[in-house]
Structure formats: C-alpha cells, structure tokens
Amino acid sequence: MSGYEWQFHIILDYWPIFVRGAWTTLKLTFASTLLGLVIGLPAGILRQSKIRWLRAPVSLYVEVIRATPALVQIVWIYYCFPILFGLQMGAETTIVIALGIHTGAYVAEIVRAGINAVDAGQFMAAKSIGMSGAKTLRRIILPQAGQKMIPPFINEFANIMKLSTLASTIAVYELLQESNNLIATVYRPLEVYTFLAVVFFCITYPWIWLSQRYEARLRRRA
C-alpha cells in the first residue's frame, strides 16, 4: 500500500447526497425498465412472426441497438433529436427514453429466447386441437415462457441500474454525477468513488441475488 490515509468520515457527513443520487438512479432505472418492457415484449413476439414485413423492422431495431453503445444512443438522442425532429426533451426524459429503447432490444431477445425454450411439442399439441397462433401464444406458450424469462429480466434490470451512470454525461444528477459534484467540494476522490462503488453494490447486488435464486428454484422444479 502506498500509505494513503483514508478519511471516510469527511464524506460521511454528506450521506444525504448519496441518498438523493440513489433515489434518482432508482427512478431512472425503474422508468427505463418499464419502457423497455413496453417496447420489448411485443418486439420479442413480433420477431418470431411468420410475416416478413412485421419481423424485418423489429430485427433491424434489435440488431442496431445491440451493435451500438448505450452512450452513443444517449448522446445521439440528446443532441440529434432536437435538431432532426424539433423535439427538446429534458435530460432525465432523454435518459429514460434512450435507456428504454436500449433495454427494449435486450428484453426482445429475452422474450425470443423464452419462447424458443418452450418445447416444440407444446406448439404441436395446441395446433392439433385447432388453436389459433395468437391464442396458442397467449394461453399455452407465454405462460410457460414467462417463468423462464423472469431471471434474465431481473438481471437486465440490474444492468440498467449500472448503465444509468451514463446519465451523468448529460448532467442528470444520479449517483455518479452527485459524486463528481461532491468531489469538487471535498477534494477526496478516492473516498467518494470507493463509497460510490459500495452504494452501487448495495442497490444492485440484491437483484442479481434474486435472479440467481429464482433461476435455481426453476431448475429444482424442472
């Protein structure tokens, strides 16, 4: 060790700042996840469609989002939307929309994988009693796929929690931005960044743990 003298007590006085930042981080994460589900659930189902013109645009969306960095998506929406569409949005709204669109692509992939994981015999059994494709999806396939999708959904939620730090690049006062601000006041970057990591671990790890437990439970029951 280089003999650095940790002085955590200095930043502990500023704990409400971390609470405020964590609250914003959680808010952004929940809102982005919700939007991601609203986009991703139908997108995942449409990606399985037999009709090409339904499938193709959704596939394009998923591939473009997955092959570009979330940070680029955020700055693109933040700086290009106002110019291209004359749509000026607040920084927080931008983050929710950008991360929501981002998450939607990953949720679509989770939905697709979930549907594919259902035994092909289930589709055949439903067909054999004359059930329509839409009804088969709703009554036979999705109830079975849904369970398998829950652990990766929770995992994705934890991912967005971490991705939400990108909001600091457009000055949204979430955890990272609050921390940077605090450093400008107290000049203790090591303490602040270390504590920031601890806070993130505390709000992210429970979700990862939950996802793992649920997955283990599904495996036991199978």
Place this chain on the structure above:
Amino acid sequence: MLTITHLSKAYGDLTVLKDISLEISANEVVAIIGPSGSGKSTLLKCLNFLEPYDGGEVRFEGELVGYEDSPRGRRPARERQTNRQRARMGMVFQNFNLFPHMSVLENLLEGPVQVLGEPRAEVTERALGLLTKVGLLEKRDARPSTLSGGQQQRAAIARALAMRPKLMLFDEPTSALDPELVGEVLATIGQLAAEGMPMVIVTHEMSFARDVADRVIFMEGGEVVEEGPPSVIFSHPSNPRTQQFLSRVLHERFHP
C-alpha cells in the same frame, strides 16, 4: 372418411414421402408399421397438416386438408380453415405434450372451451366422464408433471377425445413409456377401437397392431410397401421387405 391421393413430401433433396395413396373408411382402425425413418410419423402429421405436404392431397370427409382451390390454382388454406379441420381430428403424441401449467382437467377443457367455444359447465361434465373412462378421475386437479408416463398418455388421449373428434391419430403412443406402463395405454386405445372410433396408429407394438387393427400398412423408405389385414401381413407377408422387417422386429422381441 379420409382419402390420401398421390401424397408426397420432401425436405430439399430428401424425399420423405413418395406417392402415397390410401383410403381410410369410417370405423376402421389402421396401424402403420415400419422401421424408423420410414416416413410413417410424417405421413400421420400430414393428415392433420401439422406437416405440410408438397404433392398430392389429403381429403378429410371430402374436404381438402391444408389447401384451398381457387380459380388461380391451389394455395395454402387460411389458418382458420386448417384449424377447423384439425379440431375434428384428435392427435396423441409420443411425448404426451400435455400443457404443464394446467391441471389434468384444464387440459381437457382447453380445446372445447377456447377453440370450439362450448360452455364450460357442459364440457366439464363431459371431461369428467372421459377421465373416469381412462381411470384418472382422482387425478383431475393434478399437474401433468406429477403423473406417471402411462397416466400422462391416458390424460392426453382424454384431452384429444374431449374435442369429440371424428378420427383419432396416434403417433407412437407408447414409444416414450417404460415397458411396464405400455399395457395400460394400449388397453385404453384398444377400448376406444372397440367402441368404433376410427383411428390411425403409428406403432412399434406388433402384437397390439395385430390384435386391434383392421388393416396394417407397412412403410419403408417413404412409401407404402404392403398393406392388408393383420392376419395376412403378420402371417404371410408377400413382399420380401415386409418379411425382412417383421422377422427382424419379431426376432428382437424374443431375443433382445
């Protein structure tokens, strides 16, 4: 009841069904036997269009299955029409394929209520009668995963019957079962046959085919090699390929 004319099917260059013509009449029990890969399961799935066919046609009660004729020629039928045809044929699968997220009774109700739109109370009464018949009344609220393979297959047969089909299709119904569970399923199918339900059974159970079927069809390499009453097919098959197949499976049965 069911007329198959010059039916053919290929996956790319691989021909799986070659020019098959068969007629299945009402009240008839037909067993299809043959080595694995002979196309017998594919043929069965073409009958209710779970597998689309490329050439020839299948007619069920006079109606073309899976396609429709228009002034500009034959084209795939609308989903709704094919589904309506499928609803009139019951199918039982090798792997049961019960709906795992529903109870046994709900499995039976699903088709009649959701597809045929029959009143739930009425269907429930009929379903309980069917469960009694297959000996599973006390399992009506159980999940399929808690049942033995034999019980699952009997539940699957009841599910198919709940639709009040005109014809039953069995796709190797005992192949996934432990040997000691085969008997109960065959007994259920046999009982159904005795009641006069027309059926097509793809099976490896030669003695069952001999006892239950009115007609046996031997398939190999995607074509019907020989057909006739079981007494003829099993005792005096005329085609050397049939003779060879039967001597092999019957030999294996007694000298595994």
